[in-house]
Amino acid sequence: MRDILLLAAVISQAVLPSTAAPLNKRTSVLPLGYASNGPDGTQVPAGLLSNLKTYTQFAAAAYCTPTQIKSWTCKTCIPGPTNITYFGDYNNMQGYVAAYPTRETILVSFKGSSNLANWVANLQMAQADSEFCVAGSKVHSGFLAQYQAVQSDVRALVQKYTKDFKGYSVTFVGHSLGGAVALLAGMDASCNKYVNLASNQYTVMSVGGPRVGNSIFAQSVYDQGLSFFRGTHDNDQVPHL
Numbered sequence: 001m002r003d004i005l006l007l008a009a010v011i012s013q014a015v016l017p018s019t020a021a022p023l024n025k026r027t028s029v030l031p032l033g034y035a036s037n038g039p040d041g042t043q044v045p046a047g048l049l050s051n052l053k054t055y056t057q058f059a060a061a062a063y064c065t066p067t068q069i070k071s072w073t074c075k076t077c078i079p080g081p082t083n084i085t086y087f088g089d090y091n092n093m094q095g096y097v098a099a100y101p102t103r104e105t106i107l108v109s110f111k112g113s114s115n116l117a118n119w120v121a122n123l124q125m126a127q128a129d130s131e132f133c134v135a136g137s138k139v140h141s142g143f144l145a146q147y148q149a150v151q152s153d154v155r156a157l158v159q160k161y162t163k164d165f166k167g168y169s170v171t172f173v174g175h176s177l178g179g180a181v182a183l184l185a186g187m188d189a190s191c192n193k194y195v196n197l198a199s200n201q202y203t204v205m206s207v208g209g210p211r212v213g214n215s216i217f218a219q220s221v222y223d224q225g226l227s228f229f230r231g232t233h234d235n236d237q238v239p240h241l
Contacts, residue, residue: 059175062111087153096113106161112176133220134190139213143180169201179209199225206230
């Protein structure tokens with residue numbers, strides 16, 4: 001099922017560096033069809049909210065140092081993931097891949113903006129061909145460059161983990177810039193089929209992520225059939241960029 005997450009109850013207890021607004025002040029989630037303050041008082045289902053809080057922690061963990069990620073000892077490293085592999089460069093784009101037996105999924109988490117190089121990438125707003133799915137699909141060139149910096153590592157690790165953990169789905173997650181990169185990674189896997197998984201076996205969870213591409217790209221995300229969650233807060237400017 002394709003779910004687009006919109007404004008609703010605030011996710012709490014996530015810790016991020018001071019260069020990014022804390023998640024408990026900027027990020028909220030709701031599946032299509034719900035309203036945070038609707039006339040009938042509808043709220044986010046407890047099970048969904050709990051699940052999304054967990055994945056928010058996985059996004060937050062990508063901000064930790066390489067040593068903390070590898071040893072899974074940072075403040076946001078909650079129990080659950082196993083077989084953790086770090087990728088990338090702490091001063092540019094980094095993240096990790098891990099197995100998550102609780103959900104039988106492979107986690108691929110990307111760090112958001114935390115230094116000058118990341119913010120320079122954010123400001124590279126010219127659009128580039130996405131190379132995903134359909135002609136005319138264009139994306140933010142800075143976000144694409146950040147993904148391309150780790151693309152070969154991510155592809156190799158996803159290929160390895162899907163062989164080692166047969167039957168697992170793949171979940172791409174990230175906060176802010178990391179959310180944009182997570183969506184590009186999900187579309188790369190779903191469209192270019194470098195592993196033998198159906199599109200509905202991919203999930204993308206973008207926490208406070210910005211808009212990534214043009215209307216053709218946005219439509220292709222919907223048409224592709226992967227599950228896409230985008231948590232936003234109305235007062236957070238990043239998702240409106």
